[in-house]
Amino acid sequence: MPATDGQAPGRAEETVAHESSAWSGDAPGPPKARLAERLALLVCRRERRLGRALGREELARRISVSKSSLYAYLNGTTLPRADVFDRLLAELGADPAEMRELSTLRDAIEVAQQRAPRRAGGVPAPCQLPPATGRFAGRAAELGRLAGLLDAAGGGAPLIVAIDGTAGIGKTTLALHWAHRIRRRCPDGQLHVNLRGFDPRGPMDPGEVLHGFLQALGAAPESIPDGLDAKAALYRSMLADRRMLVVLDNAASAEGVRPLLPGTPSCIAVVTSRDRLDSLVVREGAHRVTLDVLPPGEARLLLERWLGEDRVAGQRAAAGELAALCARLPLALSIVAARAARRPESSLAELAARLRDLPDRLDALGAGAADLDLGKVFESSYALLPAPAARLFRLLGAHAGPDIDAHACAALLGADRPPRAELDALTAAHMLEEQAGGRYSAHDLLRAFARRLAAREDEAGRRAAVRRAADFYLAAAVRAAARLEPCRAGELPDAGSASPVPPIDGPAGALAWFTAELPVLQATMRQAAAEGLDGHVWRLAWAATVFLRRTGRRAERVAVHRAGLAAARRTGDRLVQAVSMRLLADGLARIGERAEARELLETSLAECRAIGDARGTFQAHLSLTRLHDAAGTHAEALAHAEEALSGSAEVGSLLARADALTSVTRQRERLGRYGDALPLGRRALGLYRRAGYAEGEADALRTIGRIERRLGTPERAIVRFEQSLELDRRLGDRFWAAHVLDDLADAHREAGDPARARARRAESLALFEAMRHPAARAVRAKLAADAG
Secondary structure, eight states: OOOOOOOOHHHHHHHHHTOOOOSSSSOOOHHHHHHHHHHHHHHHHHHHHHTSOOOHHHHHHHTTSOHHHHHHHHHTSSOOOHHHHHHHHHHTTOOHHHHHHHHHHHHHHHHHHHHSOOOTTSOOOOBOOOOOOTTOOOOHHHHHHHHHHHHHOOTTSOEEEEEEOSTTSOHHHHHHHHHHHHGGGOTTOEEEEEOOTTOTTOOOOHHHHHHHHHHHTTOOGGGSOSSHHHHHHHHHHHHTTOOOEEEEEEESOHHHHGGGSOOSTTOEEEEEESSOOHHHHHHHOOEEEEOOSOOHHHHHHHHHHHHOHHHHHTTHHHHHHHHHHTTTOHHHHHHHHHHHHHOTTSOHHHHHHHHHHOSOHHHHTOOSSGGGOHHHHHHHHHTTSOHHHHHHHHHHTTOOSSOEEHHHHHHHHTOSSOOHHHHHHHHHTTSSEEETTTEEEOOHHHHHHHHHHHHHSOHHHHHHHHHHHHHHHHHHHHHHHHHHOGGGGGGSOOOTTOSOOOOOOHHHHHHHHHHHHHHHHHHHHHHHHHTTOHHHHHHHHHHTHHHHHHTTOHHHHHHHHHHHHHHHHHHTOHHHHHHHHHHHHHHHHHTTOHHHHHHHHHHHHHHHHHHTOHHHHHHHHHHHHHHHHHHTOHHHHHHHHHHHHHHHHHHTOHHHHHHHHHHHHHHHHHTTOHHHHHHHHHHHHHHHHHHTOHHHHHHHHHHHHHHHHHTTOHHHHHHHHHHHHHHHHHHTOHHHHHHHHHHHHHHHHHTTOHHHHHHHHHHHHHHHHHTTOTHHHHHHHHHHHHHO
């Protein structure tokens, strides 16, 4: 029997670490042979001391193992656990030096076993990936980003990809699709686990996951340590230098993922979660891939995967509506498509109609199984929210608008400052998504879930939240309107005392606020009407007037003021009704509905006279002037303008006087009375400048410019028009900027500058077309004539 080679422990460990043998049924390599030989020598030495054969059964009993296990240890076919090996050496009479040397050799063999790749006949490389769906569709942008990350991978760290997004968005589907694509780049195997991060049973314990991973990698159960850190260390040791893919699906948090991540650059880890996993991105350098709902084209492609190209191609409009009703959420689309596939005789239009008409689409998208019931899927995410964030999400179900900002969230909660922590929790869980400009939104199905939660709230609490939101939007709208026209702030309705109202800086800030909030204001008006808050409805309509007029939103202006008039009539207040009639009539006149506008204005004028309201009477005359001007009945228009001028003294306002002077000036110009008109226009311009009212100043300059052009001085007219245009642009008034650009084109043509005329006309046409204004047709014809 050969003697030991006497290697030092460190050298023995180094030698074994570079051997690729494993303690199994393979032909034993040199380190295992050395250990078996040393054990055999110890047995022989023990038997000589005893003077007889050593009883194997008694020895097995003493070290607390079976006789067959003992034979496997002595034959070199099984490596004993460290504690069993220590007992065996003690029973065989090994001295301390021998125990140290043999324990070192045994430990080195275990490390080699854990690190070595498996050969034929050994433990197979783990291939744990579940099957990928055959109906995968879309995600072209995300797959492109993943491919780029893979190409750029390298250096000293593993590639870690964190795919996040809301429930039902298709995170697992994408992760598995990509994992199967790249698995050949990971020839040493693939590990997969569903971490059950949002399961009612609770998430999986990382230690339990590691135990399963270690066994899959070939670690003997008795060799797996108890502590989480020790398991993670052994796991990373076994992954070292292997090219493996680890898919950690449905993680609840970075803490539950961190122990499961490989530590070497030869491995790739893919993590999916409804949480953003910010900590994983910051500390481990994970690359985030956030999924949104499918683009329309990819949503249609998913339907084609289920139903076939022919069926979808023949019903493209219905397919598009189905996708929209499902919020283009992949899980919802797949549920609906699976049902459609079972009913090939049904048209997609019929399916869309049934889904559209249901009061609660979430009920329709429940498919029994918990992982296919959208309501239950959303509930599992909601259940893990911190209590303050959960309350905000519930109250968002009582919010009427399609999106919201942080100040309005504070109003919903009745808080005195924006709830940043709650919003961060909701966005981290993908229950809300933060959009540009600090706005927050959710897709339609999550909003339906929020409404379901809000319906469960105490009715008084829900109504109070709705009232707080309506108060907020009214106060903010009045503040924004005052920034648009500071000189007329006193004419705005009472705004109440809601807080916190967002900061709105100057006309530009007010314009930006109204632009962002207009869809929310319209939805708030509808909700306020339904809740009996009619005072909020007509006040919001009044506050939005200047913004709607300046930005040329003609259809929205009429819709808003129709709702305002309906609410005013429900209040029974005659003055409020008269003003609301006039505001609606002004909007109707802009879209050419002159008959209805005239009826409303004459009624408004009569009411104001009857109740003795001088300002209302004055404003009604000005509106009738504009209506007759648009109709081309300039004599009637001038009569109303002169009535307004006479009544302006009773109004007692500098601006009222200037408005009336401008109105008379314009009608005299229309009737060719240029000499009579020009002095009045100059007086109006002076009054506007004294008052600091830029919109009136622009109007007066435009009117004076037209007169000067008619008087044959186009160069002087150009100066006036340019001044007016500068003011209109500063105010954000697209409607009047388009008109004055057309006037400038006429003046440049008459001044002998056709190129400049064409350039200004083209600018005018672009603005009118952007507003979809009917004046675009006439301007287009003039542009063609300029070119000729």
